[in-house]
Amino acid sequence: MLENDLSSKNYHQATKHSYLSVQLDPNYVDSKTQPSAFKQYPKFYRRVQLNINHPIHSLIYLTGAITLEKAYKDVAFKLRVNPSAGGLYPTEIYVQIRGMPEIVDGIYHLEVENNCLTLIYELIDDGLESYIIQSKCIKGVIFLISCVYYRSSWKYKNRSLRYCFLDSGHHLGTIAASAYLHDKDIQLIFDFDKLALNTDLGFENKEFVTACVVCGEVEEKNVRRLRLKVPFVCGTDYFEANQFIEDGYQVTALQKSSKQQLEHPKFEFDKDKFYQTVWHRRSNRRFRKQLISQEDYFKILQQLKQPIPTESCEAIKVYSVVHRVEGISPGLYQDNHLIKSGDFSEHTGYLCINQGIARDCAVTLFFVSDYTNYQTAMQLAGFLGHRVYLSSNYLGIQCSGIGAFYDDETQSFLETTKDILYAMAIGI
Ligand SMILES: Cc1cc2nc3c(=O)[nH]c(=O)nc-3n(C[C@H](O)[C@H](O)[C@H](O)COP(=O)(O)O)c2cc1C
Known part of the structure; x- marks a missing residue:
């Protein structure tokens, strides 16, 4: 018991x-x-x-x-x-x-x-x-x-x-x-x-x-x-x-998750460069508040849409708080849909327990879910987080996982009732 x-x-x-x-x-x-x-x-x-x-x-x-x-x-x-x-x-x-x-x-x-x-x-x-x-x-x-x-x-x-x-x-x-x-x-x-x-x-x-x-x-x-x-x-x-x-x-x-069809992702990385990326992947400790290009930002988001090769289905939604991306107005987005505009960099820094990386990066990402199986959903969030690390580092963009944030305040900022599983910062 x-x-x-x-x-x-x-x-x-x-x-x-x-x-x-x-x-x-x-x-x-x-x-x-x-x-x-x-x-x-x-x-x-x-x-x-x-x-x-x-x-x-x-x-x-x-x-x-x-x-x-x-x-x-x-x-x-x-x-x-x-x-x-x-x-x-x-x-x-x-x-x-x-x-x-x-x-x-x-x-x-x-x-x-x-x-x-x-x-x-x-x-x-x-x-x-x-x-x-x-x-x-x-x-x-x-x-x-x-x-x-x-x-x-x-x-x-x-x-x-x-x-x-x-x-x-x-x-x-x-x-x-x-x-x-x-x-x-x-x-x-x-x-x-x-x-x-x-x-x-x-x-x-x-x-x-x-x-x-x-x-x-x-x-x-x-x-x-x-x-x-x-x-x-x-x-x-x-x-x-x-x-x-x-x-x-x-x-x-x-608890068992609902089932989905097994589908494999199709990546088109240059293998030698990707090998170097895997080998040199690191968490960034400080961002220089530089802009990243819109093309690179969309490429990183695109990798998250590739299938995860598992039959266990747990939907993870990605919210982006854009601070510094060329040609994109700062604001909170969910799947390219603008929820609210504004410079929220100071606020996301605060939400992530006053961590400078969440304030000075180009985009702070939040993974959110209404899971059936928590253990699986959290692992899928980590799995996607790893894709963010590798696809960013591959493009010369720095990244860090962020596990520490004020949960309820982040939920109300994102205007969601779903649980916030994980956050990430990407930028230069
Ligand atoms: C689940 C998870 C949560 C993390 N949370 C934070 C965080 O809140 N703040 C931070 O600066 N780094 C965070 N990191 C980055 C780790 O500190 C980093 O991975 C670790 O020091 C090893 O360094 P490396 O990633 O460069 O190999 C997190 C990493 C993971 C995987």
Whole structure:
């Protein structure tokens, strides 16, 4: 029985920021107490060093690679292909590989810090398919995303439920980008037996599966559930439970979204340039209040209209607060439809908890939804957010995700009753 009897909408409601809530709890933490951001299985597990010249290795490598190391106040920061709220990286990636030359059929953990795959489970007649897509067998790769939630709840407490899901959506975005670069179609799956998988993968209450990506040939064949449980290994060096997050995850894991036809996006990026973009993607820390061109702005919005390859349907609406786009009057727009005109740059800066990036950028975007499944909708918002990062950076436009905003005041500014899932700033 769950301790909190809250519906999934209430979990969003309960993690709203307001002017007062931020004043009362500004999330100050002692950085020395940050839990470790890298999971490692014990040394005796077999490991495969990733070789970027091997097509499957390279597909996997690009989903979690460290792309920049920098030191700040004597602490080393390792930034990755995926962005993460507060740079706390709660997400992990597991891959099941079946029927690929030179690779043992098994479930592997992607050990990001050491750039290798750790074999945590060898397959016989069993596998992840039985939890995800029954009576089917995947020859190829299945990616699983999970969250080691304490990495984020350490700082962001209950609001980290949102950040875990958004980060997971971004991680799905990195998988989609890598699949595109490797000419592979993928399918994102959200509605499956996550709770059984958490148990069988030995995650206890400390880590939870959020989504899965199928990338391979589908065969009609029964696959058994895992015949052995994977032993528990903690994803952090220490742990403090948060009942709200654990309940919030469970409640939002169960509701099924309505179904839609699976459709694949068709991107026309120059692959070499796109590869460089994936590799150099960064969050912008300061905008110079420059104009961006109308053409670039529309190109970025266009990428958001491309289909998301999943059967789970959760509609996400995008509101744009235009501050600095050539030839477009400043104002609030929804799908090119002007809702109200005016220079709202100061106000959006305020709404995003007085963050200069939301004030000085060219456009502040808000993703809004009336979801059925909150966990899925948040991940789709993160997934779209990742498209915004990559399509902006591809055009030389900077970008940053924004998870912190005053929820109710933003809703009334946008004149919507739907929940605000995520915000983004783009500009120069
Ligand atoms: C869900 C999410 C929320 C974020 N929220 C903010 C934010 O409110 N303000 C901000 O300056 N950066 C925000 N960021 C950007 C992160 O701080 C950034 O991704 C992280 O420091 C890693 O840096 P990188 O993106 O350059 O790799 C957010 C990123 C994500 C994915």
